[in-house]
Amino acid sequence: MLQHSILDTLPRELRKEALESIQVMRFPPGKILFRAGEHCQGLPLMLSGAIKVQMTGVSGNSIVLYRMGADDICTLSIGCLMTGYGYRAEAIVDEEAEAAMVPRGLFDRLMDQSAAFRLGIMESYGRRLDDLMLLVEEVAFRRMDERLEEWLQARRSPIHITHQELAVELGTAREVVSRLLKELERKGRVSLARGKIDVSG
Template sequence: MHSELQEAYGFLFEKELLEEINKFGSLRTAKAGEKIIEIGDFVKGMPLLLKGAIKILREDSDGDELLLYFIERGDTCAMTLSCCLGETRSEIRAVAETDTSFIMVPISKMEEWTAKYKSWRNFVFESYHSRLSEMLEAIDTIAFLNMDERLMKYLRDKAKINRDENIYSTHQQIAYDMHTSRVVISRLLKKLELEKKISLQRNHIKVIDL
C-alpha cells in the first residue's frame, strides 16, 4: 500500500503523515458499479483514492439520482468529510465509476491530523473548495444549459475521468445520472451523432468532440 500511497499523495503530504496514513488507514477496493457509501449510512471514515474514480450522487424524494461530481486518484470527498466530523448520516451515494482502490482514514485520525499537519489542513480545505466549485458547476449546468449541452458535457467529463473516448454506459444509466428519461437521452444522442460530436456504436458511445 505504501508505494501506491506515495505515488498518489507523496507530492501533497510530508513523510510523517504518509507513514501515519499507511499505519492507521485500511485499504479497500470496489468493482465498477459497486456502491461504496449509501445514503443514510453513518460514515466512519474518509476515502483517499489510490486508483480509479468514484461518482458522487444525490437522490430526490422520488428516488431519482443526480450526478454531482467525480473524484479521482489524489482526491477525497468533502461531503464524506463533513458527515464524518459532524457524525451525521450520509446525504450522498458514492459509486465506483471504474475498478477502484482507496484508503479509508478513520475519523479520530482526521481530527488529529488537522491539528498536527499543515499539509492535511490544506488538503481538506482545498477538497472543500474543489467539490463546492464542482457542485456550483453542476447547478449552473442544470440552470443554464440546454439538455443536449448538458449531455455533451456529461459525456466529455466521463471520457476524461475514464481516460477513454469510448463510454460503455447504457442509455438508461446515462438517464439515471442526468435525472431524465431514457427516451430523451436516446433522442439527444442521435442529435449529437448527426452533429458529428459522438459516434453511436453497438455497445458503446465514442466521443469525437473532446
C-alpha cells in the same frame, strides 16, 4: 502503494502512526462505497481511481454530483462524521480505486499537526464546492442538447454506456437522452448501438 499520496508529506513520526493505523482498501468498478442514509464507516482518502457521487431525488430520479480522484478526501464522509447524520448521496466506483481509510482519531491528529494535510482537505472541499456550483448553473440554465454533446465530446469514442446511465450523468430522463441521441444520429454526429455510442470526429 502509498507513493505520491498526501501522506508522503507528513513528518516522520506522524507518517509512521498514519501508516500503522490506516487501512488501504481496493474497490472494483461498480462497487458501492456508501448509500444514502448510511452512516460513516471511516474517512476514505483516495489514492487512485475514480469514484462518482450521485444522489436520488424524492421523484426517484438520480444525478451525478461530482467525481473524486487521487488525493481527494471524501468531504461527504467528513460532514457525516462531524454531524452524525447519514449520507445524503451515494458513492459508486467508476474506475478501480484504492483508498486509505483514515480513522477518526488519526484524522483529528492530522488536522492538528499537518498543514499539508489541512491544505489537502481545503482543496478537496474547494473542488467539491466548485463542481457543485457549476452543476447548479448547468442544470438550471443550459440546454440539454448542448450538455449532452459536451459530455460526449469529453470522452474517448466508443463510449460504453446505456441511455439510462447517461441520463443520470446529466440529471434528466432516459427518454430525453434517447431522443436527443437519435437526433444526433440523424445529423450524422454519432452512431448508436445497444449500450454503445460512437462519436464521429
